[in-house]
Every structure is written in structure tokens, then in C-alpha cells.
């Protein structure tokens with residue numbers, strides 16, 4: 148099938164490449180000309196495992212194209228996916244201007260029946276707004292249908308998630324659009340749930356809020372574990388083996404970040420406040436726990452090192468999670484800036500996040516090191532802020548030889564406490580003893 152994806156970022160580019168991989172013909176559109184030029188030149192602007200290879204293979208096979216023209220994409224495709232940003236505003240409302248702008252451009256370009264699919268994460272009733280915009284701006288009143296098809300991929304394993312999703316949600320009231328969507332997703336082995344548009348939109352906000360809730364829940368349990376010399380990992384295993392709960396998202400740490408959870412929880416709270424006249428108190432508590440988790444962790448560093456002023460500290464990690472170069476709302480970035488604001492001299496290393504961090508200047512006062520061991524050179528403490536596998540394989544003896552004092556603060560419970568302590572380190576993690 149001929150499909151167009153508008154917005155070629157973390158979701159759009161991976162979706163385009165995976166749809167091409169199963170045989171569809173894809174035009175990925177983006178209004179960032181630099182991004183489009185890179186893609187046309189065979190370079191992939193983001194890091195996601197296996198993405199470069201997938202893009203290259205499908206471009207070579209003549210199934211994947213790039214353009215900055217929405218009109219070209221609309222003319223050539225039966226179905227048009229929207230994967231543009233939906234950031235949160237300071238008042239808690241979602242900024243729908245990217246969606247609205249693209250809807251106007253599609254309306255102007257529409258000449259024949261098209262299905263317009265929203266894959267961006269949006270507040271409930273955005274489908275109705277997009278419908279209105281297209282009616283208003285469509286010059287010749289071409290027929291179209293709106294579908295909500297929320298995306299559940301996880302950065303770092305996005306290709307796997309897209310090719311083997313847990314479920315596919317299709318929200319639409321049009322039989323014609325649903326039939327086309329089923330055809331697109333036929334090669335994907337997953338349960339397909341058909342709903343109305345509003346339900347599909349709510350599913351995405353409710354799912355992300357629930358996952359964030361699990362993280363805050365275990366982070367609070369971790370604090371109780373610490374107060375009682377219990378082990379939060381064992382507690383999480385004990386809870387998670389219950390099939391009704393599941394073990395996923397029960398890893399204690401320094402809190403959730405990234406481009407999705409913080410904004411989606413905030414948006415769901417605002418939707419609740421506006422529509423029901425009262426806030427979603429449960430989610431406000433999820434936010435509150437998350438907002439205090441970093442401070443909770445940093446207080447351990449302060450407690451052990453006593454004075455941060457002038458102390459040389461290594462931080463491993465910049466990205467909001469491993470296997471991505473995405474540093475949007477990264478707790479690791481907040482951690483580094485907090486340590487620096489208290490006078491520490493921070494040397495940082497991250498396998499994929501350093502180039503973007505330098506370019507965007509997110510940790511302006513940090514020193515970048517070429518390897519984990521170089522970051523640890525001459526430091527009095529090491530802080531692990533992102534759980535990259537690479538960090539777990541660093542030899543503790545070599546690490547110790549590089550450091551001047553031997554404190555490790557493991558914000559992601561990456562290392563084995565007894566191994567680290569046996570190697571002569573003072574070791575602090577989250578909810579473990």
C-alpha cells in the first residue's frame with residue numbers, strides 16, 4: 148500500500164521504515180529540511196538500534212522515500228499518518244499547533260478520498276478537531292476519514308516493538324477506514340483492537356500514565372525498603388510474578404523522564420481537571436513522587452561525600468534511557484546540572500548521548516570524556532544515571548585504579564551490590580542494601 152508519514156522523528160521514521168520492511172511504499176515527510184537532506188543523503192538523524200540498516204535496505208529496495216512536501220505525500224498515498232510533536236505547555240495543556248498546521252496542509256492538498264491517521268499522542272477529542280479543520284480548509288470538500296492509531300513503541304527497542312507489537316489499536320467510526328487500516332497491519336502479528344476515536348485517544352494517555360504510576364509506585368516502595376534494610380528488587384520480583392501485576396516498569400531508580408511520560412501524565416491530569424472539574428489526584432501523586440526521586444537520591448550523595456563543592460564526580464549516562472540518543476527531559480541531565488550547581492566538577496560519558504548534549508548545550512558546565520574509564524579519571528565518586536549495558540561490563544579493578552576515592556552511587560541499580568563492595572567501593576543504590 149502507498150502510505151505517507153508526516154513527521155520523521157523517533158516515531159515517524161521508525162514507523163516508515165517498519166512499514167516499508169513489510170512491503171508498503173512509504174513517503175516520510177518532514178518540514179525540517181536539514182533532516183530530509185540527511186535522509187536523502189543516506190544518513191539517519193537519530194540513533195535507534197538497527198534503524199540505519201532498515202532505512203538503507205528499504206531505500207535501496209525502492210520502498211522508502213523522503214520529502215519535505217506534504218502535498219507530494221498526500222497526492223501519492225491512500226493513508227496519511229501524523230507523527231508530529233505534541234509537547235506540553237506550561238499550563239498543562241497539550242500544544243496541538245503541529246497537528247493543526249499539518250491538518251491544514253493536508254486539507255489544502257486533498258483531491259480524493261484519504262484516511263488521515265493520528266499516531267501522535269493527543270488529548271481525547273483531537274480527532275474531532277482535526278475533522279473540523281480539514282472540513283474548514285478543504286477547497287473542494289474531498290471525502291476523508293479520521294483514525295486514531297496510538298503508538299506504543301519504546302525508544303531503544305522501537306523496531307522490535309513496531310514489528311512485534313503487543314496490540315494494535317484502531318479508533319474509527321468508518322468501515323472503509325478500518326478496512327484499510329486492517330490491510331496495512333495485516334503483516335503484523337498482534338491482537339487488533341477496534342474502538343471509536345475517543346476511546347483510542349484515551350487508551351494512549353491512560354496506558355502511559357499507568358506505566359508512570361508503576362515506576363513511582365516502586366520508587367516509593369524502594370524508600371520503604373531502604374528504611375527497613377529490605378531489597379526492592381526482590382520485592383519487585385515478588386510483586387511482579389503475580390500475572391495480574393507483571394514485573395515490567397517495577398525497576399526502582401532516579402525517576403522517569405523522556406519525551407513521553409512526564410508530558411502524558413501532565414496532559415491526562417489537565418484533561419481530568421478540565422472535563423470533570425477536579426484533578427486526577429492519583430496521578431498528581433505519581434508526579435510528586437517522581438519530582439522528589441532525584442532529590443532523594445542526590446541527598447545520599449551529599450550525605451556520603453558531605454561537601455560537593457570542588458569535588459570531582461564522574462557521571463555515566465546522559466540519555467533518558469539506554470539504547471537511544473534521546474536526551475529530552477532526561478533525569479540524567481537534571482542530575483548532572485544539579486551536581487554542578489552545588490559546586491561539583493562533573494566528568495560525563497554516554498555511549499550515544501554526547502553529541503546531542505554538546506550540540507544542544509544541555510549540560511554546559513560538564514566535561515565530556517571519551518570512555519567510561521576516562522570519565523572516572525581522578526574522581527572521588529561515580530554516579531550511574533542511565534543503565535547502559537556497557538557500564539555493567541566495566542572491570543571494577545580498572546575503575547578503582549582510575550578513581551581517587553571509591554564511592555559509587557548507582558541510580559539505576561545496574562551493578563551487583565556485593566561484587567562492588569567486595570572490590571573495595573562504598574556503594575549506594577536505590578532500595579537495596
Ligand code: NAD
Nearest residue numbers: 154155156157158177178179230231232233267268298302
Ligand atoms: P520527534 O520530535 O522525534 O519527531 C517529530 C517530527 O515531526 C520532527 O522530525 C519534526 O521536524 C517533524 N515536524 C514537526 N512539524 C512538522 C510539520 N508541520 N510537517 C512535517 N513534519 C513536522 O517526536 P517523536 O518522539 O517522534 O514523537 C511524535 C509523537 O509521537 C508525539 O506525539 C509523541 O508523544 C508520540 N509518541 C512518541 C513516542 C516516543 O517514544 N518518542 C512513543 C509513542 C508516541
